[in-house]
């Protein structure tokens with residue numbers, strides 16, 4: 487199955503006024519729209535990865551060098567330790583710039599701040615779910631997730647994300663879109679490599695919180711991993727919109743509208 491890149495009428499890379507927060511009631515019934523996680527996983531696997539920039543390729547190669555090429559729960563946890571950092575950097579930067587007198591600009595910044603908070607909270611839930619899974623499995627953190635390595639990786643990425651955001655926000659959005667595309671493919675393949683997870687019940691407080699937050703019934707560990715993959719696609723879509731590339735959005739049934747207006 488081939489996922490569709492979205493064809494959006496654009497003017498200077500902008501898509502006009504967009505919703506301020508994620509609306510899960512996509513079909514107007516008052517209930518979150520059911521999403522076929524298996525179908526979307528197949529769509530991800532059938533879709534080639536985006537052609538990454540040299541910077542993103544170096545970043546992915548560095549992750550592989552530290553945590554191994556194969557996706558493991560521990561490597562995914564490392565990914566999630568880092569994933570919320572750019573959103574946090576954008577939120578703090580935009581908050582510091584809110585003093586502008588231009589009302590349109592202020593509204594755009596507020597929308598970006600709301601999206602960044604929402605995405606960061608979602609990434610934190612991914613981290614909590616993976617940490618809970620490792621605890622349930624009795625799997626200890628490997629060397630790259632214990633101090634001082636974990637702190638070193640976080641510090642490096644904080645400096646990188648803040649520098650990129652201060653230098654060029656469009657480049658920051660573009661890099662993040664590529665990072666999220668990589669994450670989406672990694673999680674979709676991770677679930678495909680473990681068909682036994684479809685018989686493993688998913689339980690625990692973090693999974694329940696995640697299920698409620700996404701409005702998705704998650705009964706097996708396979709579904710949890712597929713749901714994370716789809717969240718990464720949402721993050722990619724919104725990052726591409728913010729980078730002025732709405733044509734790179736990958737649509738699916740039940741998707742939230744990309745919630746950032748890059749015209750600010």
Ligand SMILES: [Fe+2]
Pocket residue numbers: 566569608609612669714718
């Ligand atoms: Fe994530």
Ligand SMILES: [Fe+2]
Pocket residue numbers: 569609666669717718721
């Ligand atoms: Fe993400």
